[in-house]
Amino acid sequence: MVYERGSLIPPLPQRDLRDLTRQRTNLVQERAAVVNRLQKTLEWANIKLACVVTDITGVSARQILTAIVDGQDNEKVLAELAKASLRNKRQQLEQALIGRVREHHRFLIAQHLIHLDFLKEQIAIFDTQITEHIQAQTTTQNNLKPPTPSDSPSSAVEISSVNCPLSWEAAVSLLDTIPGVALNTAELLLAEIGIDMTRFPSAVHLARWARVCPGNNESAGKQFSGRTGQGNSWLRSALIQAANAASRCKHTYLAVVYQRLKARRGRKRAIVAVAHRILTAVFHMLSTGQPYKDLGVNHLNQPQKQHLLKRMRSRLEQLGYKVTLEAQTSVAPT
Secondary structure, eight states: OOOOOOOOOOOHHHHHHHHHHHHHHHHHHHHHHHHHHHHHHHHHTTOOGGGTOSOTTSHHHHHHHHHHHTTOOOHHHHHTTOOGGGGGGHHHHHHHTOOOOOHHHHHHHHHHHHHHHHHHHHHHHHHHHHHHHHHHHHHHHHHSOOOOTTSOHHHHHHTGGGGSSSOHHHHHHHHTTSTTOOHHHHHHHHHHHOSOGGGSSSHHHHHHHHTOSOOOOEETTEEOOOOOOSOOHHHHHHHHHHHHHHTTSTTSHHHHHHHHHHHHHOHHHHHHHHHHHHHHHHHHHHHHOOOOOOOOTTTTHHHHHHHHHHHHHHHHHHTTOOOOOOOOOOOOOO
């Protein structure tokens, strides 16, 4: 008889946190869809507001849209509603607000704005609930005693996360130090993988479980597709989102990795590779309790540098020269 290893079932508090973070993600995605529908309605009315403002749901854009709903159609009056630095673009705003707005368009715009307000309120409620849940679990970890051998196996499973060296709040703060990982992303990552890294033998196993490492499909010495395969879609989407943000962080190791791989393998493969490195960093940070330490922009150059120096030294010695390498000290500018 062959016994198979059972699936990983997270503790109940982590499962509750998953429900909260996943629903919040659904609300954020729904809000993005409503914003797109609002933009489409404006395009129908020939209002090119998105060509001038960065966010059509910002403060200035919201006041302009509210005035349009109230019946205002004078582009000069609407442009005067701009705030802060957008007032420097009032001339462009006047041209963008010359449209053919009908009552039908005003009704649709009003309903989209109401929907956006509702979603904003719901997201704020979930943010508060997630924060309170994490704080409650941190308090439980501080108050609950470690399980004794007399405890039942089921109770040991439920409080397995209590014995972790990190609290939930500390883990969120740690992951927030990674470039590209925001507070909401850190909460989602912890909800999906937990804070107990002893479940995974190594960072390689965690990356394979999350399906953010290259696939291994080889037969008769021939390499076939290296697709990552199907995995936890919530975890993968959060890592891809963090990787996209990290690729735009200047003067960081992750940005250098992205730029190098993008030139050779393409943008999508480079993003997945950055996500793989972020997840690897998450594993080690949660295992050791140490904050993120950037390897620097020259980290990838060190192996290549040593190989180049060795090859050039060997070449010069073949030509009959005796070579002594000495690092050049930086001279302060006068």
